[in-house]
Amino acid sequence: MKQLTITHVVVASLTAVILLVALDRAGELRGPRPGYVPLAKIAPAVVDPDKGKPPPHNDTVADLPDGKGRDTVFYACAACHGVAIIKAQGLTRDLWDASLDLMVSRHHMVPMKPEERTEVLDYLVEQFPPRRKGRSSENPFLK
Numbered sequence: 001m002k003q004l005t006i007t008h009v010v011v012a013s014l015t016a017v018i019l020l021v022a023l024d025r026a027g028e029l030r031g032p033r034p035g036y037v038p039l040a041k042i043a044p045a046v047v048d049p050d051k052g053k054p055p056p057h058n059d060t061v062a063d064l065p066d067g068k069g070r071d072t073v074f075y076a077c078a079a080c081h082g083v084a085i086i087k088a089q090g091l092t093r094d095l096w097d098a099s100l101d102l103m104v105s106r107h108h109m110v111p112m113k114p115e116e117r118t119e120v121l122d123y124l125v126e127q128f129p130p131r132r133k134g135r136s137s138e139n140p141f142l143k
């Protein structure tokens, strides 16, 4: 009987300790530490509305090489980004075509009318074809 009582006391004490620790960890027993300032007050979240947007540019039509369709390409593309990002590419017609699809699907470009798209593609392939063989576009180890 006495044995049972001691066991009861031990179990009850342990339960109490566990409960207290749990409450403490849950923050129920203590207020905020003195001097505690919520992070949101120190550094309010800054949301940059231009995040992910291409940088602004001052390009004009003259920044694209002269050729048929130059104006169409400039006005279709330069609303969103400079021409450097276009000139940096050298692609096949299929890949230029896929790039235009990407502009529509990922970047919300308004789809072009078919004849306009053909004109743009003609210009892009003419002016920015794949670079010389053996440079980046081809794997030299597969020759």
Ligand code: HEC
Pocket: 052, 053, 054, 055, 073, 076, 077, 078, 079, 080, 081, 085, 086, 089, 099, 100, 103, 107, 108, 109, 110, 120, 124
């Ligand atoms: C509605 C906006 C919009 C229009 C219009 C647009 N683009 Fe883009 N384009 C983007 C954005 C956004 C990116 C990503 C820029 C970045 O990563 O800095 C991009 C990136 C690109 C890239 C680089 C892709 C890469 O993989 O690095 C190419 C090439 C490109 N555009 C070509 C064009 C061409 C050609 C046109 C016109 C026919 C065009 N874009 C019109 C929004 C647009």
